[in-house]
Protein backbone atom coordinates (compact mmCIF):
# COMPACT_ATOMS: atom_id res chain seq x y z
CA UNK A 446 0.00 0.00 0.00
CA UNK A 447 1.32 3.44 -0.90
CA UNK A 448 1.63 5.92 1.99
CA UNK A 449 -0.65 8.84 2.70
CA UNK A 450 1.25 11.98 1.70
CA UNK A 451 0.93 15.06 3.87
CA UNK A 452 2.17 18.37 2.47
CA UNK A 453 3.08 20.69 5.37
CA UNK A 454 4.77 19.92 8.67
CA UNK A 455 2.93 22.55 10.71
CA UNK A 456 0.55 21.97 13.59
CA UNK A 457 -2.16 20.25 11.52
CA UNK A 458 0.13 18.16 9.31
CA UNK A 459 2.19 16.78 12.19
CA UNK A 460 -0.90 15.98 14.27
CA UNK A 461 -2.39 14.15 11.29
CA UNK A 462 0.83 12.16 10.91
CA UNK A 463 0.72 11.09 14.57
CA UNK A 464 -2.95 10.16 14.41
CA UNK A 465 -2.73 8.25 11.12
CA UNK A 466 0.34 6.39 12.28
CA UNK A 467 -1.42 5.34 15.48
CA UNK A 468 -4.32 4.08 13.34
CA UNK A 469 -1.86 1.85 11.50
CA UNK A 470 -1.76 3.94 8.30
CA UNK A 471 1.57 4.49 6.60
CA UNK A 472 2.26 8.20 6.22
CA UNK A 473 4.98 10.55 4.98
CA UNK A 474 5.22 14.29 5.72
CA UNK A 475 6.83 16.80 3.36
CA UNK A 476 7.71 20.23 4.72
CA UNK A 477 8.63 23.10 2.43
CA UNK A 478 11.27 24.78 4.56
CA UNK A 479 14.73 23.23 4.71
CA UNK A 480 15.06 23.63 8.47
CA UNK A 481 12.13 23.72 10.82
CA UNK A 482 12.80 26.48 13.33
CA UNK A 483 10.62 27.25 16.36
CA UNK A 484 8.84 30.16 14.70
CA UNK A 485 5.81 32.14 15.72
CA UNK A 486 4.68 33.41 19.06
CA UNK A 487 1.87 32.18 21.31
CA UNK A 488 -1.20 30.20 20.41
CA UNK A 489 -3.99 28.62 22.43
CA UNK A 490 -5.14 25.05 22.43
CA UNK A 491 -8.79 24.80 23.43
CA UNK A 492 -9.87 21.75 25.43
CA UNK A 493 -11.35 19.83 22.49
CA UNK A 494 -8.02 19.92 20.68
CA UNK A 495 -6.13 19.14 23.89
CA UNK A 496 -8.26 16.02 24.15
CA UNK A 497 -7.02 14.94 20.71
CA UNK A 498 -3.41 15.59 21.68
CA UNK A 499 -3.92 13.79 25.02
CA UNK A 500 -5.23 10.74 23.11
CA UNK A 501 -2.01 10.90 21.10
CA UNK A 502 0.05 10.75 24.30
CA UNK A 503 1.14 14.39 24.24
CA UNK A 504 -0.43 15.64 27.47
CA UNK A 505 2.53 15.42 29.82
CA UNK A 506 4.91 17.00 27.29
CA UNK A 507 2.44 19.83 26.77
CA UNK A 508 1.90 20.33 30.50
CA UNK A 509 5.67 20.57 31.04
CA UNK A 510 5.96 23.30 28.40
CA UNK A 511 2.73 25.25 28.20
CA UNK A 512 0.65 27.31 30.60
CA UNK A 513 -2.60 25.77 31.79
CA UNK A 514 -4.89 28.70 31.19
CA UNK A 515 -7.31 29.30 34.04
CA UNK A 516 -9.23 32.41 33.06
CA UNK A 517 -10.14 34.70 30.16
CA UNK A 518 -10.99 38.34 30.87
CA UNK A 519 -12.24 41.05 28.51
CA UNK A 520 -11.69 44.74 29.33
CA UNK A 521 -12.66 47.96 27.60
CA UNK A 522 -9.96 50.38 26.43
CA UNK A 523 -10.03 52.09 29.85
CA UNK A 524 -9.22 48.83 31.59
CA UNK A 525 -12.71 48.27 32.98
CA UNK A 526 -13.72 44.63 33.24
CA UNK A 527 -16.46 43.55 30.81
CA UNK A 528 -16.53 39.79 31.24
CA UNK A 529 -14.46 37.07 32.81
CA UNK A 530 -14.80 33.33 32.71
CA UNK A 531 -12.83 30.36 33.96
CA UNK A 532 -11.12 28.22 31.35
CA UNK A 533 -9.97 24.63 31.06
CA UNK A 534 -9.91 22.55 34.26
CA UNK A 535 -10.98 25.64 36.25
CA UNK A 536 -14.15 25.72 34.14
CA UNK A 537 -14.94 22.06 34.77
CA UNK A 538 -13.48 20.59 31.57
CA UNK A 539 -11.81 17.24 31.99
CA UNK A 540 -8.72 18.47 30.12
CA UNK A 541 -6.86 21.81 30.31
CA UNK A 542 -6.73 24.69 27.88
CA UNK A 543 -3.09 25.43 27.05
CA UNK A 544 -1.33 28.61 26.02
CA UNK A 545 1.92 27.69 24.32
CA UNK A 546 4.63 28.99 22.04
CA UNK A 547 3.71 27.86 18.53
CA UNK A 548 7.29 26.90 17.74
CA UNK A 549 7.59 24.79 20.90
CA UNK A 550 4.33 23.02 20.09
CA UNK A 551 5.54 22.33 16.55
CA UNK A 552 8.80 20.92 17.97
CA UNK A 553 6.99 18.68 20.45
CA UNK A 554 4.89 17.29 17.61
CA UNK A 555 7.91 16.93 15.34
CA UNK A 556 9.89 15.04 18.00
CA UNK A 557 6.96 12.70 18.56
CA UNK A 558 6.57 12.07 14.81
CA UNK A 559 10.28 11.32 14.40
CA UNK A 560 10.33 9.08 17.48
CA UNK A 561 7.27 7.07 16.43
CA UNK A 562 7.46 7.07 12.62
CA UNK A 563 11.23 7.00 12.41
CA UNK A 564 13.92 9.49 11.48
CA UNK A 565 13.32 10.88 8.01
CA UNK A 566 9.55 10.54 8.23
CA UNK A 567 9.35 14.33 7.90
CA UNK A 568 11.22 15.34 4.78
CA UNK A 569 12.19 18.99 4.94
CA UNK A 570 13.15 21.10 1.93
CA UNK A 571 10.27 19.51 0.01
CA UNK A 572 7.91 22.20 -1.20
CA UNK A 573 4.81 20.76 -2.81
CA UNK A 574 4.64 22.36 -6.25
CA UNK A 575 1.86 20.28 -7.81
CA UNK A 576 0.41 16.80 -8.13
CA UNK A 577 -1.10 14.40 -10.64
CA UNK A 578 -4.13 12.35 -9.75
CA UNK A 579 -4.35 8.92 -11.29
CA UNK A 580 -6.69 6.00 -10.66
CA UNK A 581 -5.97 4.65 -7.20
CA UNK A 582 -3.38 7.23 -6.21
CA UNK A 583 -1.69 10.60 -6.42
CA UNK A 584 1.82 11.59 -7.43
CA UNK A 585 3.10 14.69 -5.64
CA UNK A 586 5.78 16.87 -7.18
CA UNK A 587 8.23 18.60 -4.86
CA UNK A 588 10.67 21.41 -5.48
CA UNK A 589 13.46 23.03 -3.55
CA UNK A 590 11.76 26.36 -2.77
CA UNK A 591 14.80 28.67 -2.96
CA UNK A 592 15.74 27.67 -6.51
CA UNK A 593 12.53 26.08 -7.78
CA UNK A 594 14.29 22.92 -8.96
CA UNK A 595 12.21 19.75 -8.98
CA UNK A 596 13.68 17.34 -6.46
CA UNK A 597 11.21 14.47 -6.13
CA UNK A 598 8.05 12.84 -7.41
CA UNK A 599 6.43 10.69 -4.78
CA UNK A 600 3.53 8.30 -5.30
CA UNK A 601 0.94 8.10 -2.53
CA UNK A 602 -2.49 6.70 -1.85
CA UNK A 603 -3.89 10.11 -0.81
CA UNK A 604 -2.60 13.66 -0.65
CA UNK A 605 -3.50 15.88 2.31
CA UNK A 606 -2.78 19.58 1.86
CA UNK A 607 -1.76 20.79 5.32
CA UNK A 608 0.24 23.53 3.69
CA UNK A 609 -1.08 26.57 5.53
CA UNK A 610 -2.57 29.86 4.46
CA UNK A 611 -0.69 29.96 1.13
CA UNK A 612 -1.73 26.41 0.28
CA UNK A 613 -0.65 25.08 -3.09
CA UNK A 614 -3.29 22.34 -2.87
CA UNK A 615 -6.04 24.90 -2.35
CA UNK A 616 -4.74 27.09 -5.19
CA UNK A 617 -4.67 24.14 -7.56
CA UNK A 618 -8.43 23.66 -7.07
CA UNK A 619 -9.28 27.36 -6.78
CA UNK A 620 -6.77 29.09 -9.09
CA UNK A 621 -8.84 32.27 -9.33
CA UNK A 622 -9.36 32.75 -5.60
CA UNK A 623 -6.72 35.45 -5.29
CA UNK A 624 -5.00 36.63 -2.12
CA UNK A 625 -6.34 36.17 1.40
CA UNK A 626 -9.11 38.62 2.39
CA UNK A 627 -7.77 41.56 4.40
CA UNK A 628 -9.80 42.69 7.43
CA UNK A 629 -8.30 46.19 7.38
CA UNK A 630 -6.61 45.35 10.69
CA UNK A 631 -2.93 44.69 11.34
CA UNK A 632 -1.50 42.51 14.11
CA UNK A 633 1.85 43.00 15.82
CA UNK A 634 2.91 39.88 17.72
CA UNK A 635 5.71 39.34 20.21
CA UNK A 636 6.76 37.76 23.49
CA UNK A 637 8.21 39.67 26.44
CA UNK A 638 9.67 38.46 29.72
CA UNK A 639 7.63 40.20 32.41
CA UNK A 640 6.06 39.96 35.82
CA UNK A 641 3.11 37.56 35.98
CA UNK A 642 -0.26 39.30 35.85
CA UNK A 643 -3.71 38.39 37.22
CA UNK A 644 -2.49 35.21 38.89
CA UNK A 645 -0.11 34.12 36.13
CA UNK A 646 -2.52 31.92 34.14
CA UNK A 647 -4.92 34.50 32.71
CA UNK A 648 -5.54 35.56 29.12
CA UNK A 649 -6.68 39.18 28.72
CA UNK A 650 -8.17 41.11 25.83
CA UNK A 651 -8.42 44.88 26.05
CA UNK A 652 -10.14 47.40 23.76
CA UNK A 653 -12.45 46.86 20.79
CA UNK A 654 -12.37 45.80 17.15
CA UNK A 655 -10.38 48.83 15.95
CA UNK A 656 -7.78 48.82 18.70
CA UNK A 657 -7.06 45.80 20.80
CA UNK A 658 -4.35 44.27 22.96
CA UNK A 659 -4.34 40.55 23.74
CA UNK A 660 -1.93 39.07 26.24
CA UNK A 661 -1.29 35.75 27.94
CA UNK A 662 1.60 33.81 29.48
CA UNK A 663 2.96 30.82 27.50
CA UNK A 664 5.84 29.26 29.42
CA UNK A 665 5.53 26.75 32.24
CA UNK A 666 9.27 27.07 32.97
CA UNK A 667 9.02 30.84 33.48
CA UNK A 668 5.88 30.35 35.59
CA UNK A 669 7.74 27.94 37.88
CA UNK A 670 10.41 30.64 38.37
CA UNK A 671 7.77 33.19 39.36
CA UNK A 672 8.12 35.01 36.05
CA UNK A 673 6.06 35.21 32.89
CA UNK A 674 6.96 34.76 29.25
CA UNK A 675 4.12 36.93 28.05
CA UNK A 676 2.75 36.60 24.56
CA UNK A 677 1.03 39.69 23.24
CA UNK A 678 -0.72 40.91 20.14
CA UNK A 679 -1.39 44.58 19.48
CA UNK A 680 -4.02 45.16 16.85
CA UNK A 681 -5.07 48.32 15.00
CA UNK A 682 -7.47 49.12 12.21
CA UNK A 683 -5.26 50.52 9.48
CA UNK A 684 -7.62 50.23 6.50
CA UNK A 685 -6.39 50.48 2.94
CA UNK A 686 -5.23 47.70 0.71
CA UNK A 687 -3.93 44.38 2.01
CA UNK A 688 -0.14 44.33 2.13
CA UNK A 689 1.23 42.29 -0.74
CA UNK A 690 3.39 40.19 1.61
CA UNK A 691 1.82 37.94 4.22
CA UNK A 692 4.81 36.58 6.03
CA UNK A 693 4.57 35.23 9.58
CA UNK A 694 8.16 36.29 10.20
CA UNK A 695 8.15 39.92 9.04
CA UNK A 696 9.94 41.88 11.77
CA UNK A 697 9.15 45.57 12.35
CA UNK A 698 10.09 48.20 14.97
CA UNK A 699 7.61 49.08 17.75
CA UNK A 700 7.49 52.66 16.49
CA UNK A 701 5.07 51.51 13.77
CA UNK A 702 2.22 51.20 16.31
CA UNK A 703 3.46 51.97 19.84
CA UNK A 704 2.08 55.52 20.16
CA UNK A 705 -1.51 54.24 19.87
CA UNK A 706 -1.02 52.21 23.07
CA UNK A 707 1.05 54.77 25.02
CA UNK A 708 -1.75 55.46 27.54
CA UNK A 709 -2.65 51.80 28.12
CA UNK A 710 -1.01 51.42 31.54
CA UNK A 711 -3.34 49.57 33.88
CA UNK A 712 -2.59 48.50 37.43
CA UNK A 713 -2.78 44.85 36.26
CA UNK A 714 -0.97 45.21 32.90
CA UNK A 715 1.62 47.65 31.57
CA UNK A 716 1.03 47.56 27.82
CA UNK A 717 3.75 50.06 26.76
CA UNK A 718 6.16 48.20 29.08
CA UNK A 719 5.41 44.90 27.35
CA UNK A 720 5.87 46.49 23.93
CA UNK A 721 9.20 48.06 24.95
CA UNK A 722 10.47 44.79 26.44
CA UNK A 723 9.92 42.63 23.34
CA UNK A 724 12.91 40.93 21.74
CA UNK A 725 11.36 41.07 18.26
CA UNK A 726 7.99 42.17 16.93
CA UNK A 727 6.33 40.49 13.95
CA UNK A 728 3.74 42.16 11.77
CA UNK A 729 0.97 40.18 10.11
CA UNK A 730 -2.17 41.45 8.36
CA UNK A 731 -5.36 40.03 9.84
CA UNK A 732 -6.60 37.95 6.93
CA UNK A 733 -8.82 34.98 6.28
CA UNK A 734 -10.44 33.33 3.29
CA UNK A 735 -14.05 32.71 2.37
CA UNK A 736 -15.36 29.26 3.31
CA UNK A 737 -15.00 26.84 0.40
CA UNK A 738 -17.77 24.82 -1.27
CA UNK A 739 -15.55 21.73 -1.52
CA UNK A 740 -12.31 20.49 0.09
CA UNK A 741 -12.03 17.00 -1.32
CA UNK A 742 -11.31 16.21 -4.95
CA UNK A 743 -10.96 12.48 -5.43
CA UNK A 744 -7.94 11.37 -3.43
CA UNK A 745 -6.83 14.87 -2.46
CA UNK A 746 -8.09 16.97 0.45
CA UNK A 747 -7.03 19.81 2.74
CA UNK A 748 -6.92 20.54 6.44
CA UNK A 749 -6.11 23.39 8.84
CA UNK A 750 -5.32 26.81 7.44
CA UNK A 751 -5.19 25.42 3.91
CA UNK A 752 -8.88 24.58 4.18
CA UNK A 753 -10.20 27.31 6.49
CA UNK A 754 -7.84 30.14 7.47
CA UNK A 755 -9.63 32.28 10.04
CA UNK A 756 -9.06 35.43 12.05
CA UNK A 757 -7.12 34.78 15.26
CA UNK A 758 -10.23 35.43 17.30
CA UNK A 759 -11.55 32.92 19.80
CA UNK A 760 -8.29 30.88 19.81
CA UNK A 761 -9.37 28.46 17.11
CA UNK A 762 -6.68 28.41 14.38
CA UNK A 763 -4.48 25.64 15.74
CA UNK A 764 -7.32 23.90 17.61
CA UNK A 765 -9.41 23.42 14.47
CA UNK A 766 -6.40 22.11 12.51
CA UNK A 767 -5.92 19.48 15.23
CA UNK A 768 -9.61 18.55 15.15
CA UNK A 769 -9.40 18.19 11.36
CA UNK A 770 -6.50 15.77 11.79
CA UNK A 771 -8.52 13.68 14.24
CA UNK A 772 -11.62 13.62 12.04
CA UNK A 773 -9.61 12.71 8.93
CA UNK A 774 -7.99 9.82 10.77
CA UNK A 775 -11.28 8.56 12.18
CA UNK A 776 -12.83 8.46 8.71
CA UNK A 777 -9.81 6.77 7.11
CA UNK A 778 -9.77 4.20 9.92
CA UNK A 779 -13.46 3.50 9.24
CA UNK A 780 -13.55 3.56 5.45
CA UNK A 781 -9.98 2.84 4.43
CA UNK A 782 -7.64 4.93 2.34
CA UNK A 783 -10.39 5.95 -0.05
CA UNK A 784 -12.04 8.96 -1.61
CA UNK A 785 -15.17 8.06 0.39
CA UNK A 786 -13.21 8.53 3.64
CA UNK A 787 -12.06 11.96 2.51
CA UNK A 788 -15.62 12.92 1.58
CA UNK A 789 -16.89 11.80 4.98
CA UNK A 790 -14.13 13.83 6.65
CA UNK A 791 -15.14 16.89 4.67
CA UNK A 792 -18.77 16.32 5.63
CA UNK A 793 -17.75 16.27 9.30
CA UNK A 794 -15.64 19.38 9.21
CA UNK A 795 -16.32 21.81 6.33
CA UNK A 796 -19.60 23.27 7.59
CA UNK A 797 -18.40 23.58 11.19
CA UNK A 798 -15.17 25.35 10.36
CA UNK A 799 -16.90 27.60 7.80
CA UNK A 800 -19.27 28.73 10.56
CA UNK A 801 -16.27 29.65 12.76
CA UNK A 802 -14.66 31.65 9.94
CA UNK A 803 -17.89 33.65 9.61
CA UNK A 804 -18.41 33.99 13.39
CA UNK A 805 -14.87 35.34 13.72
CA UNK A 806 -15.64 38.00 11.09
CA UNK A 807 -18.31 39.20 13.56
CA UNK A 808 -15.66 39.24 16.34
CA UNK A 809 -16.72 35.86 17.75
CA UNK A 810 -16.80 35.94 21.56
CA UNK A 811 -14.98 39.30 21.51
CA UNK A 812 -18.23 40.91 20.36
CA UNK A 813 -18.80 41.93 23.99
CA UNK A 814 -15.83 44.30 23.70
CA UNK A 815 -17.26 45.96 20.60
CA UNK A 816 -20.70 46.26 22.17
CA UNK A 817 -19.17 47.91 25.26
CA UNK A 818 -17.27 50.36 23.04
CA UNK A 819 -20.33 51.26 20.99
CA UNK A 820 -22.69 51.67 23.92
CA UNK A 821 -20.26 53.24 26.39
CA UNK A 822 -17.21 54.74 24.64
CA UNK A 823 -16.37 56.72 27.78
CA UNK A 824 -16.64 53.77 30.12
CA UNK A 825 -19.23 52.62 32.63
CA UNK A 826 -19.84 52.50 36.36
CA UNK A 827 -21.05 48.90 36.11
CA UNK A 828 -21.00 46.66 33.03
CA UNK A 829 -24.67 45.73 33.48
CA UNK A 830 -25.61 49.34 32.65
CA UNK A 831 -24.26 48.53 29.20
CA UNK A 832 -24.79 44.80 28.61
CA UNK A 833 -27.01 42.51 30.63
CA UNK A 834 -25.60 39.41 32.28
CA UNK A 835 -27.85 37.30 30.04
CA UNK A 836 -26.44 38.89 26.88
CA UNK A 837 -22.86 38.43 28.09
CA UNK A 838 -23.49 34.79 28.89
CA UNK A 839 -25.27 34.12 25.61
CA UNK A 840 -22.43 35.56 23.47
CA UNK A 841 -19.83 33.43 25.28
CA UNK A 842 -21.96 30.28 25.18
CA UNK A 843 -23.00 30.63 21.54
CA UNK A 844 -19.41 30.91 20.34
CA UNK A 845 -18.38 27.85 22.33
CA UNK A 846 -21.19 25.85 20.76
CA UNK A 847 -20.28 27.08 17.24
CA UNK A 848 -16.64 26.15 17.73
CA UNK A 849 -17.52 22.85 19.42
CA UNK A 850 -15.97 23.45 22.81
CA UNK A 851 -18.81 23.87 25.27
CA UNK A 852 -18.00 21.91 28.43
CA UNK A 853 -20.73 19.39 27.65
CA UNK A 854 -19.44 18.81 24.09
CA UNK A 855 -15.86 18.30 25.25
CA UNK A 856 -16.47 16.21 28.37
CA UNK A 857 -18.79 13.77 26.65
CA UNK A 858 -16.12 13.40 23.95
Ligand SMILES: Cc1cc2nc3c(=O)[nH]c(=O)nc-3n(C[C@H](O)[C@H](O)[C@H](O)COP(=O)(O)OP(=O)(O)OC[C@H]3O[C@@H](n4cnc5c(N)ncnc54)[C@H](O)[C@@H]3O)c2cc1C
Pocket residue numbers: 452453454455456457458475476477478484485486487488547571572573574607608609610611612613634693694748749750751757762763764766
Ligand atom coordinates in the same frame (compact mmCIF):
# COMPACT_ATOMS: atom_id res chain seq x y z
C1 LIG B 1 6.19 30.25 10.56
C2 LIG B 1 4.78 30.33 11.11
C3 LIG B 1 4.54 31.11 12.24
C4 LIG B 1 3.24 31.20 12.74
N1 LIG B 1 3.04 31.97 13.84
C5 LIG B 1 1.79 32.04 14.38
C6 LIG B 1 1.56 32.80 15.55
O1 LIG B 1 2.46 33.39 16.12
N2 LIG B 1 0.29 32.90 16.03
C7 LIG B 1 -0.77 32.24 15.40
O2 LIG B 1 -1.90 32.34 15.84
N3 LIG B 1 -0.55 31.51 14.30
C8 LIG B 1 0.69 31.39 13.77
N4 LIG B 1 0.89 30.63 12.65
C9 LIG B 1 -0.27 29.95 12.03
C10 LIG B 1 -0.74 28.77 12.85
O3 LIG B 1 0.31 27.85 13.04
C11 LIG B 1 -1.89 28.13 12.10
O4 LIG B 1 -2.93 29.10 11.98
C12 LIG B 1 -2.55 26.97 12.81
O5 LIG B 1 -1.70 26.36 13.72
C13 LIG B 1 -3.07 25.94 11.80
O6 LIG B 1 -2.01 25.06 11.46
P1 LIG B 1 -1.71 24.52 10.01
O7 LIG B 1 -0.94 23.27 10.21
O8 LIG B 1 -2.93 24.48 9.20
O9 LIG B 1 -0.80 25.62 9.35
P2 LIG B 1 0.69 26.04 9.72
O10 LIG B 1 0.98 25.82 11.14
O11 LIG B 1 0.84 27.40 9.13
O12 LIG B 1 1.59 24.99 8.91
C14 LIG B 1 1.71 24.93 7.51
C15 LIG B 1 3.03 24.28 7.20
O13 LIG B 1 3.10 23.99 5.81
C16 LIG B 1 4.35 24.38 5.31
N5 LIG B 1 4.16 24.64 3.88
C17 LIG B 1 3.60 25.71 3.29
N6 LIG B 1 3.51 25.53 1.98
C18 LIG B 1 4.03 24.31 1.72
C19 LIG B 1 4.19 23.54 0.53
N7 LIG B 1 3.77 23.99 -0.66
N8 LIG B 1 4.76 22.31 0.62
C20 LIG B 1 5.15 21.80 1.83
N9 LIG B 1 5.02 22.49 2.98
C21 LIG B 1 4.44 23.73 2.93
C22 LIG B 1 4.73 25.59 6.14
O14 LIG B 1 6.11 25.84 6.12
C23 LIG B 1 4.23 25.17 7.51
O15 LIG B 1 5.18 24.44 8.23
C24 LIG B 1 2.16 30.51 12.11
C25 LIG B 1 2.41 29.73 10.97
C26 LIG B 1 3.72 29.63 10.47
C27 LIG B 1 3.97 28.76 9.23
